[in-house]
Amino acid sequence: MENELITPYLSQLKKYPLLSADEEKKLADSIENGDMRARNLLVQSNLRLVISIAKKYLHYKVSLSDLLQEGNIGLLIAATKFRSSFNTRFSTYAYLWIQQYMLRFIRNKNPAIQIPHRKEAEIRRIRASQDHLHQHLGRKPNVGELSLYLDLSEKEIKNILDHEFSLKSLDSIVDITSETTFGQFLTADTPSPEEDFLVTEKREIVLNIIQELPKKERDVIASRYNLTHVESKNTLRFVGSKLGLSTETVRQIEKRALKKIRSKALERGFALS
The missing domain is CATH 1.20.120.1810 (Four Helix Bundle (Hemerythrin (Met), subunit A))
Known part of the structure; x- marks a missing residue:
């Protein structure tokens, strides 16, 4: 239904x-x-x-x-x-x-x-905002700037940051013999129709974004991730040999391209992991 x-x-x-x-x-x-x-x-x-x-x-x-x-x-x-x-x-x-x-x-x-309680979620939210503002300002944001961005008082932010909480990761292993994670225990066996819809639409958006990248970045991503094939992704060395680039240069280009892809996907309403 x-x-x-x-x-x-x-x-x-x-x-x-x-x-x-x-x-x-x-x-x-x-x-x-x-x-x-x-x-x-x-x-x-x-x-x-x-x-x-x-x-x-x-x-x-x-x-x-x-x-x-x-x-x-x-x-x-x-x-x-x-x-x-x-x-x-x-x-x-x-x-x-x-x-x-x-x-x-x-x-x-x-x-x-076990996922974040209110205080823990607030800490994560503040930390994520600090990272984001740091990237845009070129420096660590002060409490006043965080207050404006998060719509919280400076006192609230200071009180939240005074606390430290530990979180249980879904990636933690709960079955040592099989190395099964907690998250995997909860995962559904087959994708639902809505999941299939999302995967298809997200793939189309990513492919369109890749076409907007500069040629060198587009070539690296296409070679690295086999966009027209089903095999696993190629090694940095293989891509470098194919494109006439050093392994380190390929790594830097890939990193830059993936950052652009994630940013553009978010602008278009999709969060990429």
């Missing part, structure tokens, strides 16, 4: 336009002045991002529709709080809000699963 409801919803998302950075800033200014139509447009244009993030948590065996509902709440809050002065793409800012609401739902739905 859920598949019958979700699949048409996924297809309908294609009608919502992707926004440019300038369009997002204009909408943010309108939202700050109380324009609800602008807020709704910003939300609708980023619903793909909610689905992309939700896909990462399907192995918890929670309903996709429930994850989407919680993620959409986070997206709505992000749209309300987003400001053009943040000097970042909305998808980057919204990611943390969407993720926070999904994780809280999963924790409440499955008490036995």
Whole structure:
């Protein structure tokens, strides 16, 4: 029944336009002045991002529709709080809000699963924001800048950072003999129709992004990951030999290209791991 409801919803998302950075800033200014139509447009244009993030948590065996509902709440809050002065793409800012609401739902739905409690989630959110602002500012952000970006008081941020919490990773091995991880115990055996839909659409987006890369980066990615074949990816040495480049040069080009691909995918509403 859920598949019958979700699949048409996924297809309908294609009608919502992707926004440019300038369009997002204009909408943010309108939202700050109380324009609800602008807020709704910003939300609708980023619903793909909610689905992309939700896909990462399907192995918890929670309903996709429930994850989407919680993620959409986070997206709505992000749209309300987003400001053009943040000097970042909305998808980057919204990611943390969407993720926070999904994780809280999963924790409440499955008490036995150890994932971040509120304080731990807040620490992660602050750390992620610090990393993001550091990249844009070229230096470590101060508490005042974090306060503006996260819409928290400086006192709240200082109090949160005073605490340290340990997290149980889903990658931790729970069966030593088979080296099975906790996450693998929870993974569904076969992909659902909605997962197949997401994989197909994400692949199309990635391939389009690769075509936008400079020729040298495009050649390295195509050779490294066998985009037209089914084999496993080639070694750096093999790609370097094929393209007449050193192994280190190939590694640097690949790193630069993958960073661009992830960034452009996020702008288009898909989070790549």
